[in-house]
Amino acid sequence: MKSLGSIRRSFSPWTDPTSKPFISFRNVTKRFGDFVAVDDLSLDIYTREFHALLGASGCGKSTLLRMLAGFEQPTSGEIVLDGQNLAGIPPYRRPVNMMFQSYALFPHMTVEANIAFGLKQDGMPKPAIAERVTQMLKLVKMEQFAKRKPHQLSGGQRQRVALARSLAKQPKVLLLDEPLGALDKKLREETQFELMDLQQDLGLTFVVVTHDQEEAMTMADRIAVMAHGKVIQVATPAEIYEAPNSRFVADFIGDVNIFDGTVSRAQASEIRIEADAGFAIEAASSEHPSEGAKAGFAIRPEKIRVGRQVPAGGPVNAAEGELWDIAYLGDMTVYHVKLNSGKVVKASSLNAVRAVEDPLGYDQKVWISFDRDAGVVLKD
Amino acid sequence: MNRWSRFNIASIVIGFAFLYLPIVLLVIFSFNASKLVTVWAGFSTQWYGQLFRNEALMDAAWVTVRVGLLSATIATVLGTLAALAMTRYQRFHGRVLFSGMIYAPLVMPEVITGLSMLLLFVAIGFDRGFWTLTIAHITFTMCFVAVVIQSRLASFDRSIEEAALDLGATPTATFFQVTLPVIAPAVFSGWVLAFTLSLDDLVISSFTSGPGATTLPMKIYSQVRLGVTPEINAACTILIGIVATGVVIASLVSRRQQIQRERDERAAFAAG
Amino acid sequence: MMNRLFPAIVNRLVIIIPYAWLLVFFLIPFVIVLRISLSETAVAMPPYLPVFAWADGISGFIDNVRTFSFDNYVWLTEDALYTNAYISSLTIALISTALTLLIAYPVAYSMAKAPTTLRPTLLMLVILPFWTSFLIRVYAWIAILKPEGLLNQLLLSTGLISEPLIILNTNTAIYIGIVYSYLPFMVLPLYSALEKMDHSLTEAAQDLGCTPISAFWRITFPLSLPGVVAGCLLVFIPAVGEFVIPDLLGGSETLMIGKTLWNEFNANRDWPVSSAVAALLLMILVVPIMFFQNAQSRLDREGR
Numbered sequence: 015m016k017s018l019g020s021i022r023r024s025f026s027p028w029t030d031p032t033s034k035p036f037i038s039f040r041n042v043t044k045r046f047g048d049f050v051a052v053d054d055l056s057l058d059i060y061t062r063e064f065h066a067l068l069g070a071s072g073c074g075k076s077t078l079l080r081m082l083a084g085f086e087q088p089t090s091g092e093i094v095l096d097g098q099n100l101a102g103i104p105p106y107r108r109p110v111n112m113m114f115q116s117y118a119l120f121p122h123m124t125v126e127a128n129i130a131f132g133l134k135q136d137g138m139p140k141p142a143i144a145e146r147v148t149q150m151l152k153l154v155k156m157e158q159f160a161k162r163k164p165h166q167l168s169g170g171q172r173q174r175v176a177l178a179r180s181l182a183k184q185p186k187v188l189l190l191d192e193p194l195g196a197l198d199k200k201l202r203e204e205t206q207f208e209l210m211d212l213q214q215d216l217g218l219t220f221v222v223v224t225h226d227q228e229e230a231m232t233m234a235d236r237i238a239v240m241a242h243g244k245v246i247q248v249a250t251p252a253e254i255y256e257a258p259n260s261r262f263v264a265d266f267i268g269d270v271n272i273f274d275g276t277v278s279r280a281q282a283s284e285i286r287i288e289a290d291a292g293f294a295i296e297a298a299s300s301e302h303p304s305e306g307a308k309a310g311f312a313i314r315p316e317k318i319r320v321g322r323q324v325p326a327g328g329p330v331n332a333a334e335g336e337l338w339d340i341a342y343l344g345d346m347t348v349y350h351v352k353l354n355s356g357k358v359v360k361a362s363s364l365n366a367v368r369a370v371e372d373p374l375g376y377d378q379k380v381w382i383s384f385d386r387d388a389g390v391v392l393k394d
Numbered sequence: 395m396n397r398w399s400r401f402n403i404a405s406i407v408i409g410f411a412f413l414y415l416p417i418v419l420l421v422i423f424s425f426n427a428s429k430l431v432t433v434w435a436g437f438s439t440q441w442y443g444q445l446f447r448n449e450a451l452m453d454a455a456w457v458t459v460r461v462g463l464l465s466a467t468i469a470t471v472l473g474t475l476a477a478l479a480m481t482r483y484q485r486f487h488g489r490v491l492f493s494g495m496i497y498a499p500l501v502m503p504e505v506i507t508g509l510s511m512l513l514l515f516v517a518i519g520f521d522r523g524f525w526t527l528t529i530a531h532i533t534f535t536m537c538f539v540a541v542v543i544q545s546r547l548a549s550f551d552r553s554i555e556e557a558a559l560d561l562g563a564t565p566t567a568t569f570f571q572v573t574l575p576v577i578a579p580a581v582f583s584g585w586v587l588a589f590t591l592s593l594d595d596l597v598i599s600s601f602t603s604g605p606g607a608t609t610l611p612m613k614i615y616s617q618v619r620l621g622v623t624p625e626i627n628a629a630c631t632i633l634i635g636i637v638a639t640g641v642v643i644a645s646l647v648s649r650r651q652q653i654q655r656e657r658d659e660r661a662a663f664a665a666g
Numbered sequence: 667m668m669n670r671l672f673p674a675i676v677n678r679l680v681i682i683i684p685y686a687w688l689l690v691f692f693l694i695p696f697v698i699v700l701r702i703s704l705s706e707t708a709v710a711m712p713p714y715l716p717v718f719a720w721a722d723g724i725s726g727f728i729d730n731v732r733t734f735s736f737d738n739y740v741w742l743t744e745d746a747l748y749t750n751a752y753i754s755s756l757t758i759a760l761i762s763t764a765l766t767l768l769i770a771y772p773v774a775y776s777m778a779k780a781p782t783t784l785r786p787t788l789l790m791l792v793i794l795p796f797w798t799s800f801l802i803r804v805y806a807w808i809a810i811l812k813p814e815g816l817l818n819q820l821l822l823s824t825g826l827i828s829e830p831l832i833i834l835n836t837n838t839a840i841y842i843g844i845v846y847s848y849l850p851f852m853v854l855p856l857y858s859a860l861e862k863m864d865h866s867l868t869e870a871a872q873d874l875g876c877t878p879i880s881a882f883w884r885i886t887f888p889l890s891l892p893g894v895v896a897g898c899l900l901v902f903i904p905a906v907g908e909f910v911i912p913d914l915l916g917g918s919e920t921l922m923i924g925k926t927l928w929n930e931f932n933a934n935r936d937w938p939v940s941s942a943v944a945a946l947l948l949m950i951l952v953v954p955i956m957f958f959q960n961a962q963s964r965l966d967r968e969g970r
Contacts (some may be wrong), residue, residue: 085556105559118557131571132561166658183561293586403775406788409773411721412847413795417744423809467756476684486681488768495688501900503907503951506944509931510695513941517698520927533691536684565676594799597909601931611801617800618914623808637797645790652786 017059025235026250036061036219037082039188042091044077044243051077053243056090064207064213064220064344066234068227070266074243075223079189083112083222085208096186106135115192117176119164125151125175126160132183150178153212177209181216188213190222206232210298227267231255238261255314261392264312271318271359272392273311277303285391287311292355295335299391313389318361318382320374325383331385335359337376349374352381417634438579441628451629453666454613458593461609465531466589472532473539473584474577480540486548497645507534508601515602530602531592538591539584546580566606569580579648586644674790696948703941704734738942748943751921752950758837758912758922759905762844766852766901774856774893775886778863789857796850804843811839811915815870835917843911848904852897859893860886861914892961899958903951923947 027033035058044052052074059065067075079095080086084105085271100108111132120128129150133143145305151157154174164172173193180188193209194202210233214221224230230237231251238248239262247259258264261272280302287295287309295311303309319325325332338358339350348362359382374380424442430434445451458520476496483489499507511533516528554576558568574581602610610629617626742748753848772901777788795803810816811834826900833839848874871881909924930940 083556083560085559095565105556105562108564110560112560114553114557116551116553119550120554120558120572120576131558131563135562135567163658166662168662171662179557179561184623309527392624398776398781401772402779405772405776406780409776409849409853410771410791411844412769416810416846417795417798419810420802420806472684472687475680476688479681479684483677483681488685492681492685492688493694493963494956494959495685495692497962499692501903501955501958503675503904503909503924503947505772505907505927506699507692508949509798509940509944510699511691513698513702513937514691514695515696529691533687536687540684554711556806594801596801597928611799614805615801615910616798618808620806622805622812626805629798630805633802634798638794641790641794641797645786649786663802 020167025062027063028058033060035335036063036096037221038094039078040092040094041190042078042081042088042093044074044081044086045089050243051314052081052088053353055243055245057238057245057248059219059221061197062213062217064210065222066230066237067221067223067240068225068230068237068283070225073240075240076191077243078240079112079191079221079223083110083189084108084188107263109181110187111183112191112391113176113180113190113193115195117164117172117196119172119175119179121164121165124160125156125162125164125167128164128333129182132179135190136183150182153181155176163249166358168197169198170205173197173205177212181212181218185219186220189221190220192224193222195224195226209233219228231267233276239266241266258312258392261310261312264390264392269315269360269362270312271312273357275309275311277305277307277309278303280305284357284386285309287391290355291333291353291357294330295389296330296386297321297389298387301391301393303393308394310392311389311394312392313384315348315360315362316346316364318359318384319392320351320361320380320382322374322380323383327383331386332381333359334379334381336376337374337380340374340376347379351380355385398407406639418479420627421634424631426624429624441624442632445625445632447545448625450608451610451613454608454610457524458610461528461607462589465528465535465592468528468586469532469539469588469592470581470585473536473588474543474581476536476540477543477547480544486634496537496540499534500541504597505593505601509598510596510597512601522602523607524603527599527603527607527609530598531595533590534595534598535588537623539588542584542587543577543580546577552576583644586640593633593637612638628657669964698802699754699948700945702938703738703945704736705938706735707736709906727840732970738938739946742942742946743941747921748923748926751926752946754921755923756905756950758840758844759902759908762841762848762905763898763902765841766845766848767898770849770856770897771894773849774860777853777857778860785861792850792853793856800847801910803847804910805842807839807846807915808834834915835920837916837920839915840912840920840922842909843915844901844905847911851900853898855893855900856890857893859890859896863889892964896958896961899954899961903954903958905949907947915933 033303037059039057042052042055043050049276055074055078057078066077069075077086080390081088082095082100084100084103087101096329097109110352113253118363123131125254126147129142129147133146137278138146144377148158151160154177156171156174159167159171159175160360164175166177173196177193189318190209194205197205206229209220222230222233231254236248236250239254241262247254247263249257254263258267264270264272273287273291274285275291275295277285278288278294279286283298283299285297285299285303287297289295289311289368297311301309320330320337324334331353333353335351335353337349338352339348341350342365344365346362346364349361351359351361353359359384400627407455425437425439426434427438427440479486480493480496498572508530511526511530512522515522520526550573552570557569558572559565562573594611595609596615599609600612600615603612610633614626614629617623773792777792780788799903808815809929812818813830813832813834815834817833818827821827824828833842839882867885867889868878868881869884872878876884907924907927908922912920912922912925916925925939927943927947930936930943
């Protein structure tokens with residue numbers, strides 16, 4: 015775990031123009047009848063990357079994974095793995111293995127036999143199989159369950175067996191379809207870290223499909239946010255959260271307030287937006303909408319301050335309202351502030367001190383304010 | 395409302411008494427010393443002895459068993475294929491007709507099925523006997539097999555097949571190493587069903603068999619028409635005994651497995 | 667999905683083998699029945715004219731078609747024996763189906779309410795008679811229903827009646843036989859419909875002011891209708907063509923079409939007429955059979 019952080023920070027092959035992607039989806043489209051599941055999608059995934067495909071159900075993420083595994087053929091476009099075009103290669107000849115959402119353990123075989131299944135298909139000699147199975151059981155800490163059948167295992171144990179089975183053949187890429195979806199919350203959090211360690215130790219490329227943003231944020235090096243068969247943004251978790259490229263991504267990941275307005279001044283590094291909510295926003299921006307254009311300003315709740323005093327900057331990056339709702343969550347408190355214009359803004363603050371003198375109460379007049387680089391300008 | 399009321403218990407007792415009393419009486423009177431089937435004259439097993447000396451009846455029993463074993467086995471293969479075709483192939487030419495031909499024999503009056511098959515055998519000049527009997531039995535029992543297996547396949551988790559393919563098993567290996575073992579209990583009960591249906595059949599057999607291929611039900615029927623005899627009671631008792639023992643053992647075993655399985659699952663859950 | 671992974675020939679064989687078998691041994695025989703029902707009787711072997719002559723080709727086929735005659739059907743409608751047999755078969759089947767439903771419903775309902783530990787045993791007990799020979803089960807009733815049979819002995823000894831009841835060889839015996847033989851076919855679909863029903867529905871109905879009885883009629887019964895329909899069809903359709911029961915339990919004056927067909931075929935050796943009888947019976951049953959298939963495939967889809 016300790017080394018993990020430093021390795022992760024330095025791991026960014028996608029920023030290096032000389033590095034070659036390990037998996038490439040090139041203009042892949044998949045239609046089921048009239049329904050377009052994957053729409054002209056291109057995506058590169060690098061060796062040893064932990065890549066998450068994140069999206070709501072029906073966004074095409076599972077179809078993408080199934081095309082990589084070989085269970086579906088693209089309608090058009092191509093998928094290249096390690097320089098090899100995968101077109102026409104059946105699933106049983108692809109150097110990828112998958113961990114299924116339902117785990118798909120063979121109910122009539124023991125844990126051992128499940129793990130050995132793929133090795134037997136390859137015609138590996140018996141002693142070598144036995145050795146590998148033992149190694150795998152050890153890896154997932156399931157040695158004492160070798161002779162059990164799947165129905166004699168708990169959900170967490172089944173998940174481990176499924177993982178061991180998919181890793182037994184030492185695939186170039188491991189595909190994980192909602193790998194933790196069937197586990198309860200506590201077990202899920204533990205397992206997330208175990209999966210990350212495992213991926214680091216084995217040096218494998220992981221592609222994981224999930225609808226759980228927290229899971230994706232925790233585990234992945236990069237996240238591809240998908241909707242309607244397209245990739246909306248591919249970036250690191252931090253970039254996705256702090257610099258979403260669209261309203262969709264800003265809204266999909268975490269909580270966000272979006273102030274709509276009109277651009278009144280657009281300079282090289284600063285933009286002023288007259289927000290419909292009745293105050294002016296001055297923000298640093300890499301986007302450069304023209305003056306008079308409609309734009310939005312997205313800001314996370316924890317980057318908004320709430321207080322009784324009028325902030326120094328006056329009516330720029332600040333607005334007056336009243337406290338509408340207060341939710342005390344222990345580690346932090348969430349405020350819903352109803353601005354004078356009627357717009358409700360969500361703000362949160364950490365409860366760093368145990369006892370606050372004179373805390374904010376319901377229906378009080380308050381001011382919200384934020385810094386000029388606290389949010390992102392989104393072009394419409 | 396959710397309690398088991400007196401009305402519920404009475405319904406079940408009366409219903410099951412109605413189902414079982416005639417069979418129980420038949421069994422009891424097979425041990426009657428008197429030739430009169432309805433007057434009890436003491437316990438005797440003489441009719442069983444007489445039964446085993448009745449060569450015509452023994453021959454018929456042998457034919458019945460041979461036809462049953464052969465037809466049930468072929469019907470199971472065909473029925474499994476039909477069930478696969480129905481569940482795995484959502485669209486093919488003539489699917490409606492195909493499903494019609496699977497379901498229709500389940501309810502089709504036997505006189506119609508029997509007559510039409512006989513006419514086919516005559517039309518193509520096939521001599522009636524053991525083989526026509528077997529073909530006829532295959533045809534109507536395979537549909538029952540197909541329905542039994544189809545209901546198992548409907549709840550089959552296809553992802554285990556994908557997992558097998560993903561782990562490098564060819565489609566053929568997947569079928570024989572994963573699909574078939576998992577549906578094996580359904581295939582087996584399909585076979586048993588086909589075998590007992592074949593064992594029991596009278597009407598279709600009467601139409602489609604020929605000289606030298608008289609089955610036990612045909613023999614029993616021709617004697618029953620002449621009146622009730624303790625010997626026939628004895629033959630029926632043996633048949634009932636065989637089938638009942640088999641079914642009871644099979645269901646006890648599967649019930650035991652079920653209980654064991656539930657216990658395992660609870661234990662695994664408790665262990666976390 | 668995975669079907670595409672198999673070579674096309676394997677995929678086709680999975681369908682073609684059972685399909686071909688059923689075509690040849692189930693469907694084509696019906697065509698032959700239709701064909702023979704349109705020919706004339708002959709004193710020969712086989713006892714009908716004209717026989718198929720594949721060698722004649724198309725022109726032969728057309729000649730063949732010219733010889734079609736509807737005489738057998740005309741004969742069926744003219745002879746009151748057949749008309750009466752059809753009508754009485756349908757009536758007997760209808761009454762027996764209703765009686766079976768009446769008896770099976772409380773049994774299935776009570777089974778569905780039984781403690782969960784008891785249900786598998788009860789279910790097995792319902793299925794068990796189905797595995798024992800149909801013929802034997804019908805035969806068992808002869809000894810019970812005879813004038814000097816067990817039922818009369820019991821009733822006479824208790825003094826309920828002074829004269830033996832004549833039940834065997836009457837329609838009553840047929841009703842008893844059909845209800846008895848087909849009871850499991852009715853109980854099973856009813857049970858499976860009632861068993862998966864959510865108990866809280868009737869509780870909700872009662873909470874909203876229904877009495878238990880009106881809750882049954884307004885909630886439980888309507889929701890069990892798919893089971894009722896399936897069960898009734900499973901009993902009605904084969905009962906119309908029933909042969910063994912009327913033959914063994916019914917009297918000489920009992921007319922049922924299955925028995926008529928059997929006699930026409932085995933005693934009179936009139937194949938064209940018996941084919942016409944079968945063809946007409948099939949035409950009468952086509953609608954309920956299709957209804958049954960629809961219900962069945964709907965259940966299959968829901969099961970998925």
